[in-house]
Amino acid sequence: MTDRKINLLQTFAVSLLSMFMMSHAAAEEKIIQQEKIPFEKCLRVITVSENKLSVAAEIHDISDEERVALFKLTDGTLTITCDGVEGNITVSTNIN
Numbered sequence: 001m002t003d004r005k006i007n008l009l010q011t012f013a014v015s016l017l018s019m020f021m022m023s024h025a026a027a028e029e030k031i032i033q034q035e036k037i038p039f040e041k042c043l044r045v046i047t048v049s050e051n052k053l054s055v056a057a058e059i060h061d062i063s064d065e066e067r068v069a070l071f072k073l074t075d076g077t078l079t080i081t082c083d084g085v086e087g088n089i090t091v092s093t094n095i096n
Contacts, residue, residue, distance in 0.1 A: 028094070029079070029092045029093070029094045030092060030093050030094070030095075031090060031091070031092045032091050032092060032093055033089070033090070033091040034088065034089070034090045034091070035088070035089060036086075036087050036088055036089075037087065037088075037089050038087060039065060039082055039083075039084030039087065042067075042080075042082035042084075042089045043067065043082060045080060045082075045089060046059075046067070046069040046080050046082070049069070049071065049078075049080060050069075050071075053071055053073070053078075055071050055072070055073065057069035057070060057071050057080075058070040058071075058072070064084075065083070065084030065085050066081075066082065066083050066084060066085065067081075067082045068080070068081050068082075069081075069082075075095055075096060076093055076094050076095040076096045077093070077094045078091070078092075078093055079091070079092045079093070079094070
């Protein structure tokens with residue numbers, strides 16, 4: 001009887017761990033666009049996105065040449081990263 005309870009408990013624990021890992025994997029960031037553009041143009045993309053989405057971005061100035069804009073949306077977040085050193089823009093999503 002106790003072996004059966006232990007087996008049932010182990011099965012439950014493995015199932016719970018699997019569900020936790022799957023939900024964590026589903027919440028990972030997905031890159032939807034990445035390309036080379038000048039830093040100033042990338043900053044304009046952030047401004048245009050704020051206007052089109054009608055949502056103010058949470059801006060993080062990493063350095064003088066790197067800025068991250070985080071848009072909190074109803075179904076997740078949209079992140080725009082401007083890297084002036086590499087001359088890249090990266091747009092990614094994270095769905096809740």
